[in-house]
Amino acid sequence: MKKFILSTVSVILTVSLFICCAPVSLADDSALPDPAAPFRIHVTVNGDAKTEKGFCWYTADETDSLVEIEGVDAANIAYEDVFEWEGNYCHKAKATGLEPGREYTYTVGSKDVRSPEGRFVTDDGDDSINFIAVADVQASSAENFEKGADTVKAALAAMPDAEFIINAGDFTNDSTNEEWDLYAKSFDPINLSNTLVPVAGNHDGLGVWDWFDNMFSLDTSESVQTRNGVNYSFDYGNAHIAVLNTNDLLSISLAQLKWLKNDMNSTDKDWKIVTMHKTPYTLGKDGKWPDALYLQKSLTKAADECGVDLILSGHDHQYLRTKPLKGNKLSDDGTTYVLLGTAGSKRYEVRKFLAGSFMKTEFINTLIIQKNGYGNYWNGSDFNDTKPENIGGCFNTINIKGGELTFNSYILSDEMTDENGERLVTNTDTFTLTKETGKNKATFSGDNTTSELEYALGVIPSLGALAAYAFGIWLPKFLFIVPRILESVIVDDTF
Ligand SMILES: [Fe+2]
16 A cells, blocks of 8 residues: 555656646747847948948858848848858848938848847938947956946937947957857847947957957948958048057057048048047056057057047046147147046056056046046046046947037946936046037048058068067166056055
């Protein structure tokens, strides 16, 4: 009898276990993503911002490519061949013939599997623009990608009518499939409905050329060739914006400087803006290396020559705005340089040993450190004025209206909340640039492409110029600050 009861109980248990587990197992299977489902979806400025857009997305399985834009003829969409990249399949497309100043809804994917519906707007061509700029999410964990995405969501809440988002590079830390997938999980919902202007960071392709190029559909038809990133430019409203790759030949090659000058001299737009990952002016940990100083000596000269108004960069995970500079001197009609702060969680302290040598402190208008325990604010004399609301992710909004450009920088506090219990957003810096419009004239009209051969031939003089700077200018300066670097390592544990 005991045996009978035991076996009956065991049958009942087995059956209930099967009944309980079967739906779980089915639910697990159904939770697996469809291998034909599109992910890492990016809509980008690609060519004429009034009438064209680029699309790039991935699928785990090889599928056909299909972009559907409401009200747009299928004939207006051109596809590149699908290709395998690091175990997934990359799809790229470009839409042309769009109407200026219009909002569109769209989906990407294949005939069988579609993405959720996204939206984008085209440039209306007038002299009013709103856009967002962030940098250095540089995450490797799901938690930190989510924190970076929170910062961008806060930016979109602060500027809901932003027409595009500049991401000044370092999307991920190690540029692996796993990291780009985590990035996609947090950022796809944002990217689906916002046009991106991507800038290549030094972490976006570490050791694997073409990672960055294979994430976005960009117009590089008239561009200088580089390996680990992309250079391109476009008009938006009354601004001309050039995107530089600073991962090639240390930070910038002679070919790129020539390209930038020709590019900026080919526009008569009122505002000239450059965005790139590495920064010439910084008090962060990367300011001590030759690439930053080389940008100070080379890029700034090019910016002076073609009247660039604003340079937006990343890389050094702090916010620093210079006063207008020309010829590496204070000048009212010079260029304003902004190191955009980090939208992510990796934040750098002030490296005091750079002050006065690598970074002249009289150039600094505003410096904001987002690091735990610091929250420093540069007020002209003090590095250590702690402001806890400065500890969080940084985002920036830019509004151009005719001859006025208004820039605002914000911090989304990690922990502090406002009266409604929402995470505190603090407007940490604001400035306005003004100019007389209609003054710029296009002085270059030739072909600005650089062939592979021209690029290859330019490598040696570029390296020569770099070596001359590195050994003639950087090394003596670096050796001079070595005692202060050592002191910083011993006393503050920072390098
Ligand atoms: Fe970087």
